[in-house]
Amino acid sequence: MANKFPPVSGKLPVMMHGADYNPDQWLHDPRVFEEDIRLMKLAGCNVMAVGIFSWAALEPSEGTFTFEWLDHVLDTFADNGIYAWLATPSGARPAWMSEKYTEVLRVEANRVRNLHGMRHNHCYTSPVYREKTAIMNGKLAERYGQHPAVIGWHISNEFGGDCHCDYCQEAFRQWLQAKYGSLEALNLAWWTSFWAHTYTDWEQVVSPAPHGENMVHGHNLDWRRFVSEQIANFCRHEIDAVRAANPDLPATTNMHMIDGLDYRVLAETIDVISWDAYPTWHEQKDDSQLASSFAFYHDLYRSLKQKPFLLMESTPSATNWQNVSKLKRPGMHRLSSLQAVAHGSDSVQYFQWRKSRGSSEKFHGAVVDHAGHENTRVFRDVADLGRTLADISEIVGTSTPSETAILFDWDNRWAVKDAAGPRNMGIHYEETVIAHHRAFWEQGVLTDIIGSSDDISSYKLIVAPMLYLCREETGRKLEAFVENGGVLVTTYWSGVVNESDLCHLGGFPGPLRKTLGLWAEEIEGLYDYDRNGISMAAGNPLGLAGTFEAHEICEIVHPEGAEVLGVYTDDFYAGRPALTLNRLGNGRAYHMATRLKGDFLGAFYRKVVDEAGIARVLNSDLPVGVTAQVRTDGDSDYVFLLNFGGEERSVALDNRSYSDLETGESASGEIVLPVNGVRILKRPAGI
Template sequence: MKPREQILFGGDYNPDQWLSQPDVIDRDFELFEKARINTLTLGVFSWASLEPEEGRYEFGWMDDIFDRAERQNMHIILATPSGGKPNWMALKYPEIRRVTETGQHEVQGRRHNHCLTSPVYREKVRAMNEQLAARYGDREALILWHISNEFSGYCYCDQCFAAFRQWLKAKYQSLDALNDAYWSRFWSHTYTDWEQIQTIDKTVCGLVLDWRRFMTEQCRSFIRNEVEPLRRHSPKIPVTTNFMGVHLDYDYHQLAKELDVVSWDAYPSWHTPQTDSLTSHHSLFAGFRHDLTRSLKRQPFLLMEASPGPVNWKDVSPLLRPGMLRLAGMQAIAHGSDSVCYFQMRKGRGSIEQFHAAVIDHVGHGNTRMFRELSSLGQSLTQMESVVGMPTPAKVAVVFDWESSWILDAAGTQHNTIKQYLETVLAHYKPFWDRGVAVDVVDAKADWSAYQLVVVPMLFLLPESSAQRLAEFVERGGTLVTTYGTGVVDETGLAIAGGIPGHLREVLGIWVEESDALPDPCRRRIKTLTEAKCLSGSYEARHYLDVLHLEGAEALAVYDEDFYAGSPALTRHEYGKGAAWYIASRNDERFTSDLLGNLVKQLEIPYSLNAGLPKGVSAQTRESEGRRLLFLMNFNDEVVSCDLGSSLYADIETGTGYTGLIELEPYAALVLRERE
């Protein structure tokens, strides 16, 4: 069966750790067949096995795995091994090792600690990839190149700073322009020679922002270096690398431009207690990161890694409760994945991840609960192959922007301990997730033409070009919702002249004069005005409370306490054919849910399930050419009743019919098609 007709099911396999025990590899392939595993990811950290000493390559063991995979009609995702350089290389070429912020070369060890700029390392990587591509580029089993692994971290070596200075020269052309952009005359930080830029002074916010942009570009360049021989030898084989959700070292929107397919590694902390942070609402946060990954290229993505059980690198990692393994895999597919893959296929006997869960446990056979559940999932996925390639239709976009996050983190503000950018974005994503409304999670540079509603929480960095495009979106009839903390600085990190919300001031019809910062547990009451049809009663505000003036907008809610009682807390401004809303304070969950939920109704944005969803039940759809699949998932540890309404549905696995009120078992996941 062709790869595009299958959901990829499998994961990381490290047979080079078992070469002295060929019978283990024999048993592995028997178990792969039993579990209906169709895909293996090879070579992620295998450099020392592929090139045990400089220039001496050993591919026999990998040839054998390709042969075995092809005999069993399996697929191979072949990784380049640059995420973990071998000891011999690190010691012979110390310049490839990263340098810390304090100027020390890191010792060899761990992983992901190479210099992205190093010409020597790039040459070694390219030579290895040339060998891999020439040898395996035409193999029948090969379906995807996997570039390195979980790119992360920065290097502060002389090579990196030399490249950074060249990057700055190209961007600013002159030191005067750079000093103006950085406001570097403050504290006498003026640069009078390019060579003076030898450290990242964290008090110069624009420098911090540019450094992170530069390191993102270095990572892009590193990927291009890796990919060139692969594309040359196997032009029809796509490339990917595995991202990490909201990892902030590099801007994934930029890295995604170098890839054909986006993938990511999902490790939610299932069954651990929730806290006040929405990042601990594990099903919500996992759904958000799935949507973010899918939205990077607005096409189906791949779940490259997940854990089939407890991991060994968190403070505590409970067992997955019965059904959770299936549910977690189905959630990925529901949000747009065309794969369910795991780290790893067989549990290693030693080193740091020896107690990380795997498909095949130390016991070495398939008579375990984990393996049985995984095999059951494998069987289910064979019944769902029609989902492959199906897009996820979204009329709502929520903005999560790497650059804005970077500069907000760097800036000293009156809200330093309560910035909570990610949590704020999640708070404005949650009302849609609760209602089963499809969402794309995009950055501020996105194309808005496909959306009816764009939600822009706390977009601290707002270039004039992005504001202009948002204005055009509203003018054409779109609905924009934005919040406190938006439109504060420009693309270099300088405060925008003319006041907050910067270049959106005309569109929003307001001016923010000042903002109160409330420490916990202080709260202020907000009351709804009669003109507001999207809210009712009173609400609580905390942390951020903007005090603003109306400049054409209307107030729909006001503060009811403190010296700013009566000042607008929620505004709406008609602009062109559309409307722009401003939320002036960080409010309780009910406020955000009421406002965004009512906007969904007013704009007639489609739900995945029109009858509504109980708490902890998620619904998502994937649609293509008139086909529509509904994923209904219960993240509760108890039976929940769910109303399907009057529509008739059939389970795509069993054919069982459903309508009206149904019961979902704990951690149940149904995939339904609507009957005609």
């Protein structure tokens, strides 16, 4: 893997720092724009995302285009050394379009067409909407594709949702016909003989509905796959409309969490990954659990293209839409922003630059408050971070050398949530994946988040929690990985169904049975108040001793060559295997038959990391709540020490040569991190 990638834009080969900017909201008062330029420079902001929801300002009536205000914005940016991610405005269309062309409005799963309003309220399949977006995008590209201030295209905004109109139904049927070829194949894959739901004509096949078909799991799964591909197709349609004017401009679209669509599919259409992160900081004194969960998401988005990504949106202070919108405590803005950089971001950008005066986000955090000046705590935090980002631009393009990966597939996630058993009150798939990731985060082990179709040859350790949907080819791939010397860790509820959500016959874990050396007979869901435990076998090869609490899920397994490392402590299956190890070829495969808590995961993965020969960022133990991350260009490592523990912490450096990246001063011995503290150190490469 390359140690350093080219910057996202050669025009701006430094850390990007900026925000979503909506000058069209202030066209009635030109003084606001003049003041914004002064404040942007004062805050050290060098890039703005412009025009995201500007369609009504750009085309106030059909065929009438008013680009003059945007000309002024971009020309002024260029004169002042500020750049723009120029957005296509398809996230929210103007009222005249909804009134004249009702087909552009989304139809919900209940088959009722929405009224005009909100955002993302459009049909991705509508010929009219595709025509109108192509016209708008083409005009933007023709006018600004070569503009000196424009560094790339921001395609729409937070794609998501689905439409169930007649156009989408027909597109879904065509997608299914291309996939299955015949109704017979579809009926078999979906197991429609259940409840006599066999299809005899393609016109009978429609999308899942709350008042119709929604219990055929293969049907639900294929609809979600179709929606992901249809959204990606629409994104590609938008990109095609802007690409011709300047093929060198990169295109991105800002992703948001993981609901609704498979971002690996969408990632194939864009040049750089960007995403929007909004943690609910300060729910507890110790922010480390929340920080570790967002570390997982940063790692996920970096891994989509295995290169640096962009933090496209974050809040510089509070949001206004979370259950409780707490202010960032002193130091948290810098800490949380540099957390993204530590995990691979080459930008820190915000929603929003200036607070809107009205509507639903008028109290959402912004760099410039309603007070309208720089004399605020938030503005000072942003300006201070701007100076830091300017000092660390040598990190831009550096890579993250992970030897560990966690397997996370969207269709597996959908299938797990749709499974109807064994614990419908919450099987906690994502929480489980994040808990395994946290065990690496706590010890400073770099981790990629990969899909089952990704190349796995560079990893020493792969963790696959709850790999419920496991294709035969995935099973063969993981088997070869272990035989060739890799270490695999799996859990309960793995190898249960195939890609059509049909149960593997012959015993679970299906395609993983040989690799894990066991078969699973039964799986039990526990109530929240139920507890079991795991007792470690004396002299087990991991050297773990004692008992650990188990909860929520217990799987009853039979070893078929696997060594038993730990057994259940309670219930009728007390003494049965709960943790196993199978040696296959040159590698090893561990299986956790029950859900275990952080104390076990931390102890277990510390042993496994040592056993697999995986490097940690620091050759020393990290205090509770502190993590260490590293980026490298092959010559120098850039080490981030981040304290989310809620109290002052001290970190012992190892004996390598360190200097502070911002000051250039040497660093050794103990590094004291205050509450919400972060240090960026530089050392010769080689973690």
